[in-house]
Amino acid sequence: MYLAILWHFHQPIYRRPRSRAYVLPWVNYHATKNYHQMARLVDETGFPCTFNFAPCLLEQIEDYAKGLALDPLQLALEIPPDRLESVEIERLRIFAPDETRPTALQQKALASFFSPIDGIAADKFELLDRQKKIQQSLIPSWVRLGRAGRAELTVTPYYHPLLPMIFDADAAGAENPGVSFRHAEDGQKQIRLAREYFKETFGDDPRGMWPSEGGLSREVAAAIAEAGFSFAVTDENVLWKSLPGPHDRKQLYRPYLAEGLSVFFRDRELSDLIGFTYQHWTAKDAAADFLRRLDERRPDCDERSIIVLALDGENPWGTYPQNGLPFLREFFGRLSAQEDVRPIFFGDYLSVFPPAGEITLVPGTWLGNFSKWSGSPAKNRAWSVLSRARQACGPSEEILIAEGSDWFWWFGDDHTEEFAFLFDSYIREAYHQAGIHHE
Numbered sequence: 001m002y003l004a005i006l007w008h009f010h011q012p013i014y015r016r017p018r019s020r021a022y023v024l025p026w027v028n029y030h031a032t033k034n035y036h037q038m039a040r041l042v043d044e045t046g047f048p049c050t051f052n053f054a055p056c057l058l059e060q061i062e063d064y065a066k067g068l069a070l071d072p073l074q075l076a077l078e079i080p081p082d083r084l085e086s087v088e089i090e091r092l093r094i095f096a097p098d099e100t101r102p103t104a105l106q107q108k109a110l111a112s113f114f115s116p117i118d119g120i121a122a123d124k125f126e127l128l129d130r131q132k133k134i135q136q137s138l139i140p141s142w143v144r145l146g147r148a149g150r151a152e153l154t155v156t157p158y159y160h161p162l163l164p165m166i167f168d169a170d171a172a173g174a175e176n177p178g179v180s181f182r183h184a185e186d187g188q189k190q191i192r193l194a195r196e197y198f199k200e201t202f203g204d205d206p207r208g209m210w211p212s213e214g215g216l217s218r219e220v221a222a223a224i225a226e227a228g229f230s231f232a233v234t235d236e237n238v239l240w241k242s243l244p245g246p247h248d249r250k251q252l253y254r255p256y257l258a259e260g261l262s263v264f265f266r267d268r269e270l271s272d273l274i275g276f277t278y279q280h281w282t283a284k285d286a287a288a289d290f291l292r293r294l295d296e297r298r299p300d301c302d303e304r305s306i307i308v309l310a311l312d313g314e315n316p317w318g319t320y321p322q323n324g325l326p327f328l329r330e331f332f333g334r335l336s337a338q339e340d341v342r343p344i345f346f347g348d349y350l351s352v353f354p355p356a357g358e359i360t361l362v363p364g365t366w367l368g369n370f371s372k373w374s375g376s377p378a379k380n381r382a383w384s385v386l387s388r389a390r391q392a393c394g395p396s397e398e399i400l401i402a403e404g405s406d407w408f409w410w411f412g413d414d415h416t417e418e419f420a421f422l423f424d425s426y427i428r429e430a431y432h433q434a435g436i437h438h439e
Helices: 026-045 055-065 072-078 086-093 102-111 124-147 163-167 169-175 184-202 218-226 236-242 268-280 283-300 321-336 346-352 377-393 397-402 405-410 417-433
Strands: 002-009 049-053 151-155 231-235 256-258 261-266 306-312
Touching: 002 026, 002 346, 026 049, 026 055, 026 124, 026 321, 049 055, 049 124, 055 124, 055 184, 072 086, 072 102, 086 102, 102 124, 124 151, 124 184, 151 184, 151 346, 163 169, 163 184, 163 218, 184 218, 184 397, 218 261, 231 236, 231 306, 231 346, 236 261, 261 306, 268 283, 268 306, 268 321, 283 321, 377 397, 377 405, 377 417, 397 417, 405 417
Parallel strands: 002 049, 002 306, 049 151, 231 261
Antiparallel strands: 256 261
16 A cells, blocks of 8 residues: 655744734744654655645744744743843743743743754753754755655645635535635635745745645635646545545545546544544554554555545644654654555655546535634634625735634634734734725
8 A cells, every 4th residue: 555644834924914023933933843853854764754834834934044033932032031021931931831940941941942853952052053053954954855855845825724715605514604705816826826935945836735724625626726736635524525425445545636636635533643642652552553553444455545644744743752753753664664555755646546536526624624714603703804804905915814724713712812913913904005994
């Protein structure tokens, strides 16, 4: 059997409109701790992986690499500890909650920004120097891995919009927000901008795409294909909704042609075990369990079958021992030793095996439905705000940013004030740039 693994890297825009002032530090944090770790592991193990990027993440990594990001958390890490004020101490305690001494607090918070793959540095200034070097080398390391054929690089629409709902909010079905939002031209623009930014950054046109949140529909697939992409990856639930029953697991392990686009469907159980379960297991037990589950799938596989893993490549590792490093090394090592498991890039697979047949896609996401982005009062209010702003202001950059899926994911949840602030800031700025008074 063939095996393809896609790690999706993304963060929404965390800076204020028309500014380099960052409200949240998560690009800064994940750059040195997780994006760097995953690149190093591909170098170390030689295991072929696909890295998928949201351009708005790459753009913000560049801010940090060039020293343009104005990040109050970074300032709290750098200043002399005796000058830390109460607000800065509270920022640092997010990363070192049990420490109260300013010097130790600063040191522990800074150390938490690094993966064990880099070893331990006790000196604050050594860590700050290492942080800057990683930020500056991160995108070049992906360029090198891609050009050397050691990693496959793919892309997501620019500001991570949930494309089926951007094209037509009614695609959400029972979870639709109850407002009219139909702007296929915005979705097409987000796809086009992503393709342009990818080529500018990596030097080649991207062949593949993980559409934000795995969101696909017939109209979205057609737009991705028309933009020049060969393939996309989404969740198996989209396949099961789109194929007439009765369903057979054999149907999952091959791509299909949808509106001229080759579409791969991930094995949800295997992907979610890595994303949400194996952090509670020892590395050896988790890797052994994964191989056992692969064995269970062999009766449903033939010589052209491809099992797809696709999941978040940044967030799971924080709940694993040692940032997931022992698990990932064991996982890649055990898979590499399997003679009958052939790791492959999606593009390379398609050069050998064409899609199994054509399919008419029913709209869906990696969760299956759209309930995390629409349907609740708070989420629907946000769609209403966006719809009015888009009608009034047109497809400005601020509107495209406000179309990002993350805002809608978090609306209605506790302790997400910064996300609401950022969304509202971009809506207000869209009105301001359009010269329209907005309360």
